Amino acid sequence: MKMLNPLNKRFWGGIVLALVVYAVIQILLTTGIFDDVTRSTLFLICINIMLAVSLNLINGVTGQFSIGHAGFMSVGAYVSAILTLNFDVPFVLALIIAGIVAALCGILIGIPTLRLNGDYLAIATLGFGEIIRIVMLNTEYVGGASGLSGIPNKATWTIMFLFTLITIVIITNFIRSTHGRACIAIRENEIAAEAMGINTTLYKVIAFSLGALFAGMAGGLSAHTFYVINPGSFNFLKSFEILVMVVLGGLGSTAGAVVGAVVLTVLFTVLQDFPELRMILYSGILILMMIFRPKGLLGSTGISLKKFAKKEATKNDSISSESAS
């Protein structure tokens, strides 16, 4: 049966592993071994993983340099907060709607801007992020500069974990399919991809809106973890922070994005005890990283047993073909 497909086996193996991680942390939280600070760091890690993994789909996999991710995050944060605050919409439903609205924004922004490339696209997406921020800043309904406060603290570990897991699984599944390969082909050589029958515009918009979808959900989770949102927390520095996580982990690698998000979030939290040195240390670590591992912590490929097996096979192949020739 198809269920015995090795790929499927690995998939379910991963799910089991994830459940174990979930259970252990759940126990640590309920028994009080993890205090509130650890808890909020943990939540922040989850949010940043969602952001980094979704941005990696756009920047690393499809090769479209976007730095407007905080814009999609803020759309999700505001939409979900208003839904739970003013309309008593159930939290999970609010998150899903927030994601969908952010994805629609992604499509709307993507269609005109994705015909640009490189630096031009980066500037256009940066502009989009700022426009969203300014709109929020000047809209009384969403609280203007002071933002929204008193957002119900509905984010639980279960929901947090579930959404993070869904983000990783769906994006990984997407990348490891013919549709994800189409995105990688666009990154590798757009002209050749289009000449081979790939609708490049369509796939760029798909990657863009899929990334926006999960960024929106992450924004919603963030709003319901930290009670308060204001336009200032979604400025372009936030976009850069996410970008740094992706680049640090290794552009194009989902596992790298996860590692990058975890490392940077922990680093940032730990360094909060040294306020004078924080930014210096933070920047210093980034510079050292880029000197010694310019391709990111995990390089451009993910950790996967299959890849290791492949590498071994290729090595043997090349050895045998060398000896043959």
Added chain:
Amino acid sequence: MTASPAKVLLDVKGASRSFGGLKALSEVSLHINKGELIGLIGPNGAGKTTLFNLLTGVYPPSSGTIILNDQSVGGMKPYKINRMGAARTFQNIRLFTAMTVLDNVKIAYHQHAKHSMFTSMLRLPNHFKGEDVITRQAMEMLKIFNLADQAHEFAGNMSYGNQRRLEIARALAAGPKLLLLDEPAAGMNPNETRDLMNLIAWIRKEFDLTILLIEHDMSLVMGVCDRIYVLDRGMLIADGTPVEIRNNPKVIEAYLGQEA
């Protein structure tokens, strides 16, 4: 010139293309019948690759019509033209270098994939079925080109000759009726060129292909082509059988210059 319409696969009428003030192609008309192997030659800068780019939709013609398989394709997007049955290779190889050899070929099968994005995201049974079909087809294609043992190698790490072959394999995987080869033998030694020509002759029969070939190697073009079109400075200056082309004074002039 007036072949019955049913037999004509590609019909180009008065195609022109200018870049600013430069007229790269002017009023080029040619036709290719089903099953033919046509050569396209001309000195550097004659507009051969520009013509390929018009035929495959990289840019639209400034004027004129291009009819592929009874449908007008002038100005259509490249991916649509590819899906309608015209696949190409590039003069400067354009492989997906950081993808494996196998994945390079799989990309061309993408357009035939039956499983949707959502079945892939949720890993529904159709995803596995669809991916299996693509992998099997791609491996078979690699076997034809003797590249199967390098399937998991990165395309960028292959030898130059193999990269050229992979590009042809990838183009064939798209399932074209018309194959456009832009200098497939460039940079190859005589032995490799001969092998390549045998391969082209073989795939032409095996896949029931019509081929348009740009090539600089005269002996090669003269040896394999049914007919030859000659471009010079954006204009079609001659067409005919290899023997006719060899003795055409205009062609000799274009290549060797006018006698003083």
